[in-house]
Amino acid sequence: xxxxxxxxxxxxxxxxxxxxxxxxxxxxxxxxxxxxxxxxxxxxxxxxxxxxxxxxxxxxxxxxxxxxxxxxxxxxxxxxxxxxxxxxxxxxxxxxxxxxxxxxxxxxxxxxxxx
Amino acid sequence: xxxxxxxxxxxxxxxxxxxxxxxxxxxxxxxxxxxxxxxxxxxxxxxxxxxxxxxxxxxxxxxxxxxxxxxxxxxxxxxxxxxxxxxxxxxxxxxxxxxxxxxxxxxxxxxxx
Numbered sequence: 001x002x003x004x005x006x007x008x009x010x011x012x013x014x015x016x017x018x019x020x021x022x023x024x025x026x027x028x029x030x031x032x033x034x035x036x037x038x039x040x041x042x043x044x045x046x047x048x049x050x051x052x053x054x055x056x057x058x059x060x061x062x063x064x065x066x067x068x069x070x071x072x073x074x075x076x077x078x079x080x081x082x083x084x085x086x087x088x089x090x091x092x093x094x095x096x097x098x099x100x101x102x103x104x105x106x107x108x109x110x111x112x113x114x115x
Numbered sequence: 116x117x118x119x120x121x122x123x124x125x126x127x128x129x130x131x132x133x134x135x136x137x138x139x140x141x142x143x144x145x146x147x148x149x150x151x152x153x154x155x156x157x158x159x160x161x162x163x164x165x166x167x168x169x170x171x172x173x174x175x176x177x178x179x180x181x182x183x184x185x186x187x188x189x190x191x192x193x194x195x196x197x198x199x200x201x202x203x204x205x206x207x208x209x210x211x212x213x214x215x216x217x218x219x220x221x222x223x224x225x226x227x228x
Binding site: 031033035040041042043044045048050056059089091093097102103104105106107108109111 | 119148150152157158159160161162165206210211212213214215216217218219220221
């Protein structure tokens with residue numbers, strides 16, 4: 001697509017529920033990133049894919065968080081047993097992975113609210 | 116820890132004037148890239164300007180320019196002829212080729228008419 005698309009735009013869930021957030025990167029971009037942004041804070045790195053594999057998952061806060069990119073395009077961030085502290089905007093970004101400057105193009109984010 | 120510090124949580128400027136946003140970073144890498152991103156209320160992060168650390172010349176994009184001081188690990192953003200549409204949160208970030216970007220906490224810039 002022309003830009004990075006994230007769905008849903010907003011998600012409200014109850015504590016303990018499971019949620020999935022989807023990211024559709026720019027067509028042809030091999031690198032995909034997930035970030036979490038709490039209110040008034042800068043984006044915090046979660047995980048980075050190069051193709052289908054997670055090249056760096058050191059930012060995932062615990063084992064309730066998991067992300068996949070099975071065909072090297074669309075990615076899904078999965079959060080199990082959600083907690084109120086998981087409430088944030090989840091940003092996805094992609095880059096072509098070939099240019100040295102590593103310019104990330106971001107989606108509009110998915111706002112998750114855990115009640 | 117390799118961090119980014121933006122010491123100005125909020126700034127304001129009059130329309131048509133010039134404003135400078137500060138950023139310092141800490142890294143042990145020798146070759147890296149620096150970025151300024153803008154985030155308006157729509158939440159979309161938009162690239163404003165980028166700088167390659169191996170280039171001594173400061174990057175410029177129309178009304179936006181940077182003052183890159185590699186030895187001091189400083190990377191400030193200057194916005195000339197400020198416009199109302201420049202009102203946004205501005206984030207400084209750094210990264211190496213093919214890796215994550217590390218972001219600062221942001222500076223909320225308000226341009227007043």
